[in-house]
Amino acid sequence: MEEVDVEPAVTNIPAASSGTHLGFAWGPGDILVYETLYKASGTGSGDIHEVRKDEDIYSPILRKLFNESHHIFVGLQTIREDLPSKNKKPQFVSISKNYRSVIRACMEELQQVSILLAIELIWNLCEVLFIDAAPAGSLLLHLLDWVRLHKADVDEKAREVLQSESPAEHRDYWDVPGGTQTLTEFDVKWRHWHEEVDRCLQDNSFASNKHLELICKILVGDEDTLLEHKDLLSTWYHFLVTRLLFCHPTVKPTELHYYAQSCLTMFLDSRSVPEPLDSILLAAFEFDIHQVIKDCSIALNNWWFVAHLTDLLDHCKLLQSHNLHFGSNLREFLLLEYASGLFTHHSLWQLAVDYFDHCPEFGRVYLELQIERVPLDTERKALKVLRICEQRQMSEQVRSICKIMAMRALRNNRLGSALSWSIRAKDAAFATLISERFLQDYCARGTFSDLDLIDNLGPAMLLSDRLTFLGKYREFHKLYGEKRFREASKLLLSLMTAKIAPRSFWMTLLTDALPLLEQKEVSHHIVRYAVYGQVLSL
């Protein structure tokens, strides 16, 4: 791919004092810039500046485009592969029209003529040529619709020229080809008519009426006449379709590029270089899909268009599988680029997940790397991120997120929350940590905190030995408090023998055992273990 050489844009950072030496670091979608001490003149500010390109993804109106097209994209991926292709084509055309209507809806909201106009123009042409694949005959009608739709200025005069008053005998011309007659029939009729009009012009039948003569010249597609009225045809492709209408209405798709090239050349005599849009349209007329995609990728600053169009074309089986240097195919490459861009957005990252899901080669890896960078400001958000990871069996990310949230909860002394996160991750080690905290609290204060939690551990108790001990130990206290000494001592005994009590707690357990020795119902075993324990601790 050729590199496009352009001068890099210069961005001034207003807050940074002039003459300072700036250091920087790349972020996922931005650059962090700071003033260094190198070449310091006076004190530099200790600020860090975040420099971000004014991306389209931050525009509220374009957000609607991203969300609505995401919906269409997901629907497209779920079209069943096993349907015969003739059933699928109308679906693909319909999906293409859905995409375009979303673009048009955004266009209406944006006040000024924007890049969306060009995007819709290109997409529409691609739909006509590639997806709908209109054959000769209806091809021209589609192209007429295409041009009419995109005539930015509704020029009354131009319309008049196109729909000129036909002399009565030429009424037949307006019969729709492919309606009640075959293409050949139409072609024969049309040629006959064309010859007639030509003959009329040659023998000056209309010499008395300049206006009518002009119309006839246009009707036979006289190039010079058409070019004289260039200002009415605002664009070369309008000129192209007009010329085709009057010269070659039964044009075949494969013949298009001859006319396109010549029309472009004829139209652009004042400018030497065609604009990017012109090259793209020309590539489309040449049915060079890859060139269209390549040129669009360079010309547009957002991957949205090429990603979605390429995906649709891929579903229509129109892309040859080009293996790019880095292993994935063109469709996947573009989708990955688009989705990665979405992931840098504080809100649109959720859309990106579905795009990664439908990139079979690298989607998962990309998602694994990106999802860990989503900031988890609230539990609600963490839960959503977790759900995404769990649904895709990304167990490492699940553990990591739960650990972050559990640590945060622990720091804020929210032991119940911390335990809740450990349970979600089935993190026995962390559950142990939390139990230790409880036990430490108990040793320090002599009472349990958060009884609502410890008393209601349920099956979660089994997550870790320490947690089980905690639950059972609390139960012992409850039994003792209810004066159920026999059960209490039995429980205490089992705690000692089951070896789930932490070493540091043995003394505490023994101390707890002492008052029980005074109770009549206590069994002899307690006494024996108490002595045994005393011996060990010496």
Add this chain to the structure above:
Amino acid sequence: FFFRFAAVYVSQKISKSRWRPVSHSSLQQADIFATGSWDNEDNKISFWSIGSHGSSGVEDGFEGDPQLLCEHKHDGDVLDLQFLDQDRIVTASSTGAVTIFRHHQNSQTISVSQQWARAHRYPSDNAPCTGVVCSSPEIVTVGEDGRIIVFRADQEGVIRVIDNADSSTIHAVTYLRTTEILTVNSIGQLKLWDLRQQSNSPSQILSLSGDRVPLHCVDRHPNQQHIVATGGQDGMLCVWDVRQGSTPFSLMEAHSAEMWEVHFHPTNPDHLFTCSEDGSLLHWETSSQSDIPSFLQGGRNSSMTSRSAMAPAGGNQSLINAWLSGDSSKGRLETTHMLPSQTLSVNSLDVLGQCLVCGTDGEAIFVNRQVPV
């Protein structure tokens, strides 16, 4: 039926959507709703109208796409939103703030009427306020800090704080009675609090006997105050009788991911609505086999048993609620998916009369004006 949704893309992820209350005396239809956004650098609260005036004779529900009336910046994610009265809403923010906004209908503007910043907090950090419920002028909020706070609109300061009401995050709160509230938390407990008591302990704790699945939402039956529905992380719908024991009466599989909200229909409580992270919105309808409304059927109808059947204490058997014997396999419970196709998470829903509004993470609001209730 799901063709009757009007959808609007709003360029913000909607965390909450609530209908403005209508007085029962007037036959007014639901007209205005409020939404809150989340996960934006600049979050907003907005008021919308579906313009139900002059909609007589409109058969299809497409007319009346929601129109934005006005909006206002909101600091932090809107984690909960409730109408305090016709003109004011209260929001719970991820910054820990509780804010009252006033909607000025004449000028279609919004102003901050009152705010308690950092109502919920940690010693050295913000703690998100996760839920708010109000019964004007009283406002009760809960948060990740495990606090329950009682405020009074138009009074500065707080009326009462219950610190460490919970060792885990309290996800939602609702009124059981005028002086009693219910909270649900992230270790799967439903707690009753009697606000007349000075004690800082709940009067009752209920939980599932199995795993401690976090609970995210709770709603009380509008007529029968002992019937409560909850939903949580596993997407199951639980219906509880808070008078009876400590475990739910019935458990129903509902969603394949977190259930974010559950609502009994306020005037037709045989209908219940749930929405979930899995992108679906379910309409539950319980029906009795006979023509007698379910709530009037007594214990004579012996086929109304639930999985954990317990004879209600007190002998008053005439109010066995159909929800308590809800069991979808028995065919007396019907569930319908309301949204036409899978969307991103449906975070919130509200239903009033025949109108339902919901908001999604796909930055869309859906309104249905002909809910079959």
